[in-house]
Amino acid sequence: MDQHLLVFVTVVEKGNFSRAAEELHMTQPAVSQYIQMLERTYGTKLLDRTNKFVRLNKAGEIIYYHAKEILGLYSKMQNLVDDLTNRASGPLSIGASYTFGEYVLPHFIAKLHEKFPLIKPKIIIGNTKEIAELVMGHQLDVGIIEGDYKDSKLTVEPFAEDIMYVIASTKHHLAQKKEVSISDLEEETWIVRELGSGTRMAAEKIFRHMSIAPKDVMEFGSTQLIKETVESGLGITLLSQLTIRKEMSMGLLKIIPIVGTPFKRKFSIVLRTSFKTKALEVFIDLLKNYDALN
Structure with missing residues (x-):
């Protein structure tokens, strides 16, 4: 990934050099140096600076727009390679109803981390209706709910008995x-x-x-x-x-x-689409095969 573009985008989105340095785990002088090198590469200033904030100028707007697109392609390329090599990685947002989420899910997350340390789970706990609605609203990759929940727009698959x-x-x-x-x-x-x-x-x-x-x-x-x-x-x-x-x-x-x-x-897996990333595939496989309920 182009580090210069990543630093530039982070400075723009964080609004100043110090917050960008903190986000990137870099020193502020190092961030400034990256921006200066990028400006020398394109032969023009890209940011209007004050002591409190930075702001894009016209040239900066062009670079920022295309930098976001380029960084997105880098990320997509990495995900495709990871899937091709069967290396499950990246973020995974998981929602679970209270019984499963508070008393069972921690065992699955520990097993997931042991087997696939590159997957970074984010957990949300709510009641069955709340979790289903978050999956429907594209705010969760997968939900785990209790009982006989039905919604024609969601795929609900029982996987364990309670x-x-x-x-x-x-x-x-x-x-x-x-x-x-x-x-x-x-x-x-x-x-x-x-x-x-x-x-x-x-x-x-x-x-x-x-x-x-x-x-x-x-x-x-x-x-x-x-x-x-x-x-x-x-x-x-x-x-x-x-x-x-x-x-x-x-x-x-x-x-x-x-x-x-x-x-x-029944405990059921809830999805809004049949498409699954490698991280989601291995998590669902773990749910169906790892016996943490006994």
Whole structure:
């Protein structure tokens, strides 16, 4: 890549030499030298300078426009060569719903870094609806969501199974029973996730399936907050086994014995296009083959 053009573009976009030097991990005199050499090459000044900022002049505008195009071609050329040599590298934006993103995804990212250190993942965590919308809006390369999400404009592919249980504090009276009835469940306060969450969708699906009409429902936007509230004895909830391992091992939460449990749902990969970079291909392959759910 032409270092002179890269330095020039960075100076223009950062607005001054010191910020450009910081971005490029160079000294300010080195940045100035690169700009001076570029100006000597073209035989004219390219920047109007003051103590506080730099600004493109007419000649600079021409160089900047074509420099961006040239640097873009360098980047495209490198990506094509990397793909040809099967060297997965570059940025990869990944979104995941809370259960998978907070309790499973870190294991995948560690494995990804171990096998493909040149891939630079950027992670966003949100509920199922938020992640799907970010994929739709081209803000994520791939999403991982919970439940039966459908959108004709997205490709949704299940890749793993999740197991869910109704949970209470170990001191809760339902946790002491050998079997719990539908009427018992209806009398309790249910702590549920917000609308748009895959865990909320699962809870509502189970309410319909078991014909449960809870008398009291409280809505929280955090799985951790739900666990702590249930642990305090305020109510019961439906959560993935992945989120309660620590609390179960410490004897803080207990599975309520209900006929027909546990409940099952799917984790799915969400894409907006069939085109995949090499980095995205290896990440999806890792998801499908690396067993971090057990």
